[in-house]
Amino acid sequence: MKTSIKIGTIRGIPIKLHLTLLIAIGIIGWSVSSNVYEIAELIGVDSTGIAPGLESYLLGFAIAIGLFISVLIHELAHSFVGLKMGIKIREISLWLFGGVSNMEEIPREPNSEIKLSVVGPLTSLAIGIVSYAIGVFVSAPVLIFFFAYLGFINVFLFGFNMIPAFPMDGGRILRAVFAKKVSYAKATKRAADIGKVVAVLFAIIGLFYNIFLLLIAFFVYIGASQESQSVMMRETLEKVKVEDIMTRRVKTLSPDERASVVLNRFLKTHHHGFPVVKNGRVLGIVTLEDIKRLDDKDMEVVKVSEIMERDLICFEPEDDVSKVWNAMVKNDVGRFPVISDGELKGILTRSDLIRTYEAMQELDKFRGEEI
């Protein structure tokens, strides 16, 4: 099922809305509509001119949409600074918990990472101030409420994003500040540890005061763990070359083989994918999933060349393994052919990488050095 829709492109960046965003707009719109008078009191706005019923509902949903437009502008700010630094932005997507700018690579140079991270929260703060200021100048009660509350929310977004924990911007800023003094991996670990402490604090407060905080605590904890894991992985694998860990004797298929024969091969070996080779050249890869997709009656008829994945990402024996890991994570591919002078030299799988990483971790523990 397609879970997000592209609504447009801004400076070459596709903007996508995830289906969960509709749920978020529904929940936020509804809860603002049903609490207009309480919120007005909270932010110090006169609510006597706002009619209950339709007017309140329209106001609630306008706030919900305004909130997500604010989040989009926040993400665009990150992305524009990224573009200026020469980083490719794959897409911006908005979902239940806000927005994400999907960037090709996040700069490791501390000052660049700080610039790239801090611009989002600062933009939210600016939207907040401007929106609040507009609220002072308009006269219709509904508009006063709209701009004042949107201003309030954006200032909150500024504060929330500055919390020093991954995956929030504050976590990246903290990492960059550490990275000025220690290695990137060490800085990430420190920032992630602090993030985990913040998550635990959130969870404790959440238990007593607000159950929603518990959910946020959970996301922060996962975010911190993932960030430090992926950076450690990258740093470790940078020291290894593809040829050192690839599987050299690769079983291959010819493009004319039938699917049923291939299925047998899968059953006999513990492999999950085979490269398809003709005259020494790699044409594609067939995975167990490709075969599983076929009906029984097609098994005898369909040829390998008809179901293989042709769009391949290949590596060379001298490439460093962290490059392969990045490609694996980004493209969700389990195996890559290793090619030199157009010829298949080996194959590198996800389990090869994980095994290498674990082995190196053990080795480092043994040596007693910190990475």
Ligand SMILES: [Zn+2]
């Ligand atoms: Zn941000």
